[in-house]
Amino acid sequence: MLFKSVKDVQTRMERTGYIPSQEISTIVFLAQETQKPVLIEGPAGVGKTELAKSIALCLEQEMIRLQCYEGLDESKALYEWAYAKQLLYTQMLKEKIKDVVSTTATLAEAVDEIASHEDAFFSRRFLQTRPLLAAISSIDPVVLLIDEIDKSDPEFEAFLLELLSDFQVTIPEIGTITAKSRPFVVLTSNNYRDMSDALKRRCIHLYIDYPAFETEKTILRMKIPGIQERLLSQVVQTVAKIRELDLKKKPCISETLDWANSLMILQQDDITEDALFKTLNTLCKHKADYGVVRKNIGHLMKVGS
Amino acid sequence: MVNVILKFISCCRAADMRISTAEVLDCLNQLEVVDFCDESLFNTVLRANFAKSRREQGEFDRLYQLFFHEMQTGLQSDGGLPEKTLAGVPDELSDKLAQLVRQLRDQEGSRQIELEKEQGNKLDQALMDFLAGNPLAFIQEVQKIHNQDEKASLLFKSNLGQLSSRLEIMLGVNRLKNKMVQFLGSNDSLVDADVSGLEEAMNRQLNKALDFLNTEVRLDNAGLKETRTHELHYKTLGEIPFSNLSCGETQMVKQIIDRLVRKLEEITTRRFSAASRGMVDVKKTIQRSVKYLGVPLEIVHKSRSPRRGKIVTLCDVSGSVWSAARFMLNILYSLQTCFSRVKSYVFIETPLDVSSFFKFNEPNKAIKQILNDPRINYNTRTDYGMAFQQFRDNHLQELDKKTTLIIIGDARSNYLNPREPLLESMRERCKRLIWLNPEQEKFWGTGDSEMKKYRSHCNEARACGNLNQLIDFIEALVL
Known part of the structure; x- marks a missing residue:
C-alpha cells in the first residue's frame, strides 16, 4: 500500500520502529510520488540502511539489496550466464545433438539446424539473476537498496545511471527486459568519494545526521521497553558527549542501544565511572578510542549526573 | 511561484x-x-x-x-x-524602496550613457538591483572575487587583488548610500516620516549586502575523514617529528620503511592472486577441451586486471615540509608495484614534474637530485594559491576518476590568497583528495596556516609528521 501523505509516512514508519524526521518523511513521500531514487548521505550508523528496510516494511514490498564494493561489475550486479552449467549440458546432450543434425545433408544445413536450437542454451534456465535484474524483472514492486554506492568504481556508477533512468536492461541473447513495476530505489553513500553530477542529478538528495537529543530518546524508549527515564536521559547525554570527543569511530545509534541494554542487564540505575568502564566495549570499537574516553572521563561524568 | x-x-x-x-x-x-x-x-x-x-x-x-x-x-x-x-523589511516599504531606485535610475539614465565605460558602473547597478530586491547581479560580483586569478609576478607578491575588489564593493555601497540620501532629501513627493523609514530600510538592506560580502560559508564537510589518534608502532622513534631526526635515526627510519614496504607488497600480491579469479573464459576453456576430446575438464577463469589506482602527489618542498615529504615520496615510490602509476610534483610557487627523477633512479638518490634541481627557486615564498592555480592550468589533465591526489604541505601560505575554490575543482576531477600535513593538528589554522580552509575541500586530512603516523597512513592507503 502506497503512502498517502507526508504525515502518513511518518505514522507508518514509526509503527515499523523507525522514527523519521520531517525531512526524511517528506523526501520518502516525494520519492514515491515522483518515482525518483533517493540518495542518502550521512555518517556510518545513523540508520541509512535501516530507512530502506523500514520503507520496504511499510509498503509491504520485498527488499532487494545490492552491496557495492570496489571491483563490483555487471556480472555480479546484473546477471551472468552459468557457463559451467551450459558446458555440462552440452556434454550430457551430445547424443541428442547428433540426432538433431543427423538428418541434414551438408555442413551449412547442420549449422542452421543447430542455430535454430541455440535458444535452448541461452534461455532463462542458464541465466543467473543478480540483485539488479531481480529487482527489474520482479512482477510485484520492490524496494531496491544499493548500499555504499561510493565504494563502487566509476564504471559501475555509469552503468547504474543507464539503469536508473530507463529501468530496462538488454541481454543480447534474450532481448530487452523492461521493469514491470518501477522499484523504489534507495542509494546510500558514506562519502568515501564524491558521486558524479550525473548520478546526483537523477536522485533526490537526503542527508541524515546523528539524531537530535529527543529523537534518540524516543528511539531508545521504543526499542528498550521498561528503561528508566532517568537512565535514558543520562545515556543519551553521555553518548552525545562521547560523540563530541575526538574518536576514530563515533558511537552510532545501534551502539547506544547496545550500551543501554548492557546497563540494564547489569542493573545500573545510574551511570557511574565504574559502570562506564565495564561497558565501554559496547560503545568504543577501537583501542585508541578507549584511551580518549578514559582521559575525558571527568568531563563525561559531569554531564551524566 | x-x-x-x-x-x-x-x-x-x-x-x-x-x-x-x-x-x-x-x-x-x-x-x-x-x-x-x-x-x-x-x-x-x-x-x-x-x-x-x-x-x-x-x-x-x-x-x-x-x-x-x-x-x-x-x-x-x-x-x-x-x-x-517575508521577514525583514515590511512589504509596503520595500515596494517604495524599489520604486525609489527606479526613480533614481531614471534620473541618472541620461548621465549613465557617458559613464558606461567606467568600471564601477556595473557594480553600482548591481547594488541598486540589490536594493530593489534583486540580488542576482550582486551575487555575481561577489563570486567574481572568489574566482579571480592572481597575476603571477616575479618581484612582488601580494594578495591585494582580492582585497581591493572587496574594498571596491564596500566603497560602492557607501557611494550608493550617499546618493540615496541625497535623492531622498531632494524628493518633494515624500513626507518626512516616510523618508526616515525608507532611509532605515535602505541602510538595513545595504548592510545585508555587506554581510553577504564579508561572511564566508563555513563548509560542513561531513565526508571528511580525519584521523587524529594513531597507533604506537614504535615507541620513541615513531614519535619524533621528521624534522628533528638525527642522522642515525634517519637511517633507522629508512630501514623500518624498507621492511614495511616489503611486508605490504607481500600482502597485496597475495591478496591479488586470491581475488583475481573472475568469470569463466569460454574461449580458453573450449581451446583446452580439445586436448580431452572436447570434454571441458579444465575450466579457465578470466583473471581480473589488478585493482590499482594512480597516485599523484603535489608536494611542498619548502624547509619544514620537506623533511616529512622525502619519507613520503620514498615510501610511495618504493610501493610503485601497488599502484598503476605514481606521478609527483614539487612546488614552492610553481609545480614542477619530478616523476622522471624517480623513473631512472633509486628513490633516495632521486630525492637528492630533486633538492639540487636548479628549476626550483628556493628564494621565493611558498604560495599555495599560485601553486594550485598553475597546477590547474598546466597539469589538470593528470587527474581522473581513478586518481588519488595526495597533497603534502603545511598549508602555510604567507598570508597570500589561499584560493581554496581551486582545490574544490581539483577534487572534482579525482577520486580522492588527501591532505597530509607534517604539522600536528593543534597548529592547524594558527598564524598563516590556511589548513582550516583547505580541509573543508578534502576527502581526507591527516597529520603526518612522524613515523607512526606515516605507517598508519600508508597502511590505510595500500590495504
Missing part, C-alpha cells in the same frame, strides 16, 4: 552552484505534490533538489536565507509564499 523559484535558481547559479534544468523541473513537480505553504516542506524540497551533497548545503542555506527571508523579491506580485517568510 515558478518565477520566484527561477529567480532563486539564477542566484544560486551566480554563486557557482550547479543546478540543471532537469532538477528545476523535478523540484516544480514535487512542489505540486506537497503543501508548499508549510515553509519547512518548501525548504526541504528545494534543498533536496538543488543541494546534492553535504558540502553544498551550507551555501544553499545561506542563499535561501538571503533570498527568501532577507530580500523579498518578486513575492509581492506572485504572492506564492506565505506571509511568514
Whole structure:
C-alpha cells in the first residue's frame, strides 16, 4: 500500500520502529510520488540502511539489496550466464545433438539446424539473476537498496545511471527486459568519494545526521521497553558527549542501544565511572578510542549526573 | 511561484552552484505534490533538489536565507509564499524602496550613457538591483572575487587583488548610500516620516549586502575523514617529528620503511592472486577441451586486471615540509608495484614534474637530485594559491576518476590568497583528495596556516609528521 501523505509516512514508519524526521518523511513521500531514487548521505550508523528496510516494511514490498564494493561489475550486479552449467549440458546432450543434425545433408544445413536450437542454451534456465535484474524483472514492486554506492568504481556508477533512468536492461541473447513495476530505489553513500553530477542529478538528495537529543530518546524508549527515564536521559547525554570527543569511530545509534541494554542487564540505575568502564566495549570499537574516553572521563561524568 | 523559484535558481547559479534544468523541473513537480505553504516542506524540497551533497548545503542555506527571508523579491506580485517568510523589511516599504531606485535610475539614465565605460558602473547597478530586491547581479560580483586569478609576478607578491575588489564593493555601497540620501532629501513627493523609514530600510538592506560580502560559508564537510589518534608502532622513534631526526635515526627510519614496504607488497600480491579469479573464459576453456576430446575438464577463469589506482602527489618542498615529504615520496615510490602509476610534483610557487627523477633512479638518490634541481627557486615564498592555480592550468589533465591526489604541505601560505575554490575543482576531477600535513593538528589554522580552509575541500586530512603516523597512513592507503 502506497503512502498517502507526508504525515502518513511518518505514522507508518514509526509503527515499523523507525522514527523519521520531517525531512526524511517528506523526501520518502516525494520519492514515491515522483518515482525518483533517493540518495542518502550521512555518517556510518545513523540508520541509512535501516530507512530502506523500514520503507520496504511499510509498503509491504520485498527488499532487494545490492552491496557495492570496489571491483563490483555487471556480472555480479546484473546477471551472468552459468557457463559451467551450459558446458555440462552440452556434454550430457551430445547424443541428442547428433540426432538433431543427423538428418541434414551438408555442413551449412547442420549449422542452421543447430542455430535454430541455440535458444535452448541461452534461455532463462542458464541465466543467473543478480540483485539488479531481480529487482527489474520482479512482477510485484520492490524496494531496491544499493548500499555504499561510493565504494563502487566509476564504471559501475555509469552503468547504474543507464539503469536508473530507463529501468530496462538488454541481454543480447534474450532481448530487452523492461521493469514491470518501477522499484523504489534507495542509494546510500558514506562519502568515501564524491558521486558524479550525473548520478546526483537523477536522485533526490537526503542527508541524515546523528539524531537530535529527543529523537534518540524516543528511539531508545521504543526499542528498550521498561528503561528508566532517568537512565535514558543520562545515556543519551553521555553518548552525545562521547560523540563530541575526538574518536576514530563515533558511537552510532545501534551502539547506544547496545550500551543501554548492557546497563540494564547489569542493573545500573545510574551511570557511574565504574559502570562506564565495564561497558565501554559496547560503545568504543577501537583501542585508541578507549584511551580518549578514559582521559575525558571527568568531563563525561559531569554531564551524566 | 515558478518565477520566484527561477529567480532563486539564477542566484544560486551566480554563486557557482550547479543546478540543471532537469532538477528545476523535478523540484516544480514535487512542489505540486506537497503543501508548499508549510515553509519547512518548501525548504526541504528545494534543498533536496538543488543541494546534492553535504558540502553544498551550507551555501544553499545561506542563499535561501538571503533570498527568501532577507530580500523579498518578486513575492509581492506572485504572492506564492506565505506571509511568514517575508521577514525583514515590511512589504509596503520595500515596494517604495524599489520604486525609489527606479526613480533614481531614471534620473541618472541620461548621465549613465557617458559613464558606461567606467568600471564601477556595473557594480553600482548591481547594488541598486540589490536594493530593489534583486540580488542576482550582486551575487555575481561577489563570486567574481572568489574566482579571480592572481597575476603571477616575479618581484612582488601580494594578495591585494582580492582585497581591493572587496574594498571596491564596500566603497560602492557607501557611494550608493550617499546618493540615496541625497535623492531622498531632494524628493518633494515624500513626507518626512516616510523618508526616515525608507532611509532605515535602505541602510538595513545595504548592510545585508555587506554581510553577504564579508561572511564566508563555513563548509560542513561531513565526508571528511580525519584521523587524529594513531597507533604506537614504535615507541620513541615513531614519535619524533621528521624534522628533528638525527642522522642515525634517519637511517633507522629508512630501514623500518624498507621492511614495511616489503611486508605490504607481500600482502597485496597475495591478496591479488586470491581475488583475481573472475568469470569463466569460454574461449580458453573450449581451446583446452580439445586436448580431452572436447570434454571441458579444465575450466579457465578470466583473471581480473589488478585493482590499482594512480597516485599523484603535489608536494611542498619548502624547509619544514620537506623533511616529512622525502619519507613520503620514498615510501610511495618504493610501493610503485601497488599502484598503476605514481606521478609527483614539487612546488614552492610553481609545480614542477619530478616523476622522471624517480623513473631512472633509486628513490633516495632521486630525492637528492630533486633538492639540487636548479628549476626550483628556493628564494621565493611558498604560495599555495599560485601553486594550485598553475597546477590547474598546466597539469589538470593528470587527474581522473581513478586518481588519488595526495597533497603534502603545511598549508602555510604567507598570508597570500589561499584560493581554496581551486582545490574544490581539483577534487572534482579525482577520486580522492588527501591532505597530509607534517604539522600536528593543534597548529592547524594558527598564524598563516590556511589548513582550516583547505580541509573543508578534502576527502581526507591527516597529520603526518612522524613515523607512526606515516605507517598508519600508508597502511590505510595500500590495504
